[in-house]
Amino acid sequence: MSKEKSSSISQPVNLPPGDLGLPIIGQTLQLLFDQQFPEKQYAKYGAISKTNLLGKPTIFMIGSEAAEFVLSSHMDCFSWKDGWPDNFKKLLGESLFLQDGEEHRRNRRLMMPAFHGQALAGYISTMEEITQRYLDKWTQKCEFNWFDEFKQLTFEIASQLLVGADAGEDVERLSGLFADLTNGLFAIAPFELPFTALGKAVKARDLLLQHITKVIEDRQKNPTKDVLSMLVQVQDEDGSRFGIEELKAQAMLMLFAGHETTTSMLTWLCLELGRHPQVLAIARQEQMELATTGSLNLEQLGQMPYLDQILQEVERLRPSIGGGFRAVVKPFDFKGYHVPKGWQVLYSIRVTHKQEDIYSNPEKFDPDRFSPERQEHKQKPFSLIGFGGGSRICIGIAFAKLEMKIIASHLLRNYQWEVLPSQNLEPFPIPTLRPRDGLKVKFTKL
Numbered sequence: 001m002s003k004e005k006s007s008s009i010s011q012p013v014n015l016p017p018g019d020l021g022l023p024i025i026g027q028t029l030q031l032l033f034d035q036q037f038p039e040k041q042y043a044k045y046g047a048i049s050k051t052n053l054l055g056k057p058t059i060f061m062i063g064s065e066a067a068e069f070v071l072s073s074h075m076d077c078f079s080w081k082d083g084w085p086d087n088f089k090k091l092l093g094e095s096l097f098l099q100d101g102e103e104h105r106r107n108r109r110l111m112m113p114a115f116h117g118q119a120l121a122g123y124i125s126t127m128e129e130i131t132q133r134y135l136d137k138w139t140q141k142c143e144f145n146w147f148d149e150f151k152q153l154t155f156e157i158a159s160q161l162l163v164g165a166d167a168g169e170d171v172e173r174l175s176g177l178f179a180d181l182t183n184g185l186f187a188i189a190p191f192e193l194p195f196t197a198l199g200k201a202v203k204a205r206d207l208l209l210q211h212i213t214k215v216i217e218d219r220q221k222n223p224t225k226d227v228l229s230m231l232v233q234v235q236d237e238d239g240s241r242f243g244i245e246e247l248k249a250q251a252m253l254m255l256f257a258g259h260e261t262t263t264s265m266l267t268w269l270c271l272e273l274g275r276h277p278q279v280l281a282i283a284r285q286e287q288m289e290l291a292t293t294g295s296l297n298l299e300q301l302g303q304m305p306y307l308d309q310i311l312q313e314v315e316r317l318r319p320s321i322g323g324g325f326r327a328v329v330k331p332f333d334f335k336g337y338h339v340p341k342g343w344q345v346l347y348s349i350r351v352t353h354k355q356e357d358i359y360s361n362p363e364k365f366d367p368d369r370f371s372p373e374r375q376e377h378k379q380k381p382f383s384l385i386g387f388g389g390g391s392r393i394c395i396g397i398a399f400a401k402l403e404m405k406i407i408a409s410h411l412l413r414n415y416q417w418e419v420l421p422s423q424n425l426e427p428f429p430i431p432t433l434r435p436r437d438g439l440k441v442k443f444t445k446l
């Protein structure tokens with residue numbers, strides 16, 4: 001044995017501090033049921049600590065520096081594909097979310113144009129039409145649960161613009177199937193029986209795929225203006241296109257990623273505006289002034305600095321997704337601790353957004369922290385990561401922001417709402433962050 005090899009074997013490995021919990025399940029239950037678990041890990045151990053989730057040794061990485069390490073500077077140490085739980089692969093297929101390296105880069109490059117620039121401008125009228133239909137429905141209903149309503153609204157926008165579903169019956173059926181699919185993603189029991197969450201999710205996946213396959217075949221013959229039509233036609237430099245299996249998986253992912261998250265942010269946006277009348281008044285004023293310059297278009301949507309600040313603050317204080325998993329494919333050192341290959345990492349978005357050295361009074365809802373004078377998040381890179389960060393930042397970020405701004409503009413210009421009493425509005429994190437009882441409101445036209 002060479003000297004170098006024997007010395008590396010005898011060196012003690014300085015693993016991060018932390019508790020591996022019970023045999024097999026480790027600290028999985030703490031993560032699922034104690035909402036403050038990542039906060040407690042951070043308070044006790046700092047930016048890096050170890051635990052065990054469902055038999056996998058897991059490293060918590062928390063704070064801007066840790067986020068930059070995982071999302072950017074050392075991303076070659078991590079795999080997305082092997083990082084997400086097996087149910088994601090089973091239910092969402094080989095889509096962008098679960099790809100790495102060259103395969104991921106090629107597919108992201110092909111998908112990108114559908115989510116940016118001119119393509120976005122083409123989505124505005126459909127987003128507005130669908131939004132207006134829901135606003136009329138809400139005015140008639142007067143009292144309702146906004147989380148449930150936003151879920152339908154964002155699903156309708158996603159299913160029409162992303163995969164070209166027809167309005168009405170299609171959307172209702174697909175939305176029901178999607179609810180079953182989402183329940184299966186985080187199911188702990190691995191049994192695929194007709195009555196288990198996973199069994200129902202697999203059945204829903206098959207029905208969704210049947211629908212998506214039909215739409216793809218149709219779009220191949222008659223392309224329209226939805227994202228799927230663009231993906232059907234797009235070509236790589238060498239002329240290669242997405243195959244049918246790839247298209248099916250990407251379409252499924254877009255539907256999943258494109259509406260749960262947006263529903264979560266819209267619900268918190270309306271709740272925080274309901275709780276902070278002064279913020280609401282300034283946001284309304286901004287919209288009323290813009291309304292005098294004509295109807296909503298891409299240019300006008302780019303001139304809403306105060307609404308942008310509010311959305312940033314909702315992203316910070318109420319991030320839809322609490323964090324992200326990665327598999328460690330290359331051993332690495334961080335803050336003097338060593339992490340071996342084969343472990344997994346969970347980087348925290350939620351706790352990173354509460355760093356006291358960056359955000360003053362971090363529990364307070366304060367959109368002014370993003371004003372041009374304060375710009376608290378600019379003190380350190382990777383401090384605001386509600387859409388992830390680095391080269392794999394959310395591909396739908398501009399689509400989601402466009403949608404949320406259109407909905408918010410209409411709400412602020414023409415409607416008012418009151419948060420009803422006697423409901424539990426505590427944040428509940430799974431699968432995306434929402435007030436526990438949804439958000440019951442009384443809604444009227446101004």
Ligand code: HEM
Pocket residue numbers: 096097108162253254255257258259261262265320321323324325385386387388389391392393394395396397399400
């Ligand atoms: C408010 C709305 C949204 C939020 C908060 C959000 C959040 C995120 C986050 C945090 C990530 C990174 C996860 C990680 O690092 O593990 C991500 C990635 C992703 N998101 Fe979103 N998202 C939103 C809307 C959308 C929409 C509308 C779509 C599109 C259809 C979408 C598609 C994706 C995809 C495909 C990825 C993976 C990108 C890649 O790996 O290259 N998201 N999103």
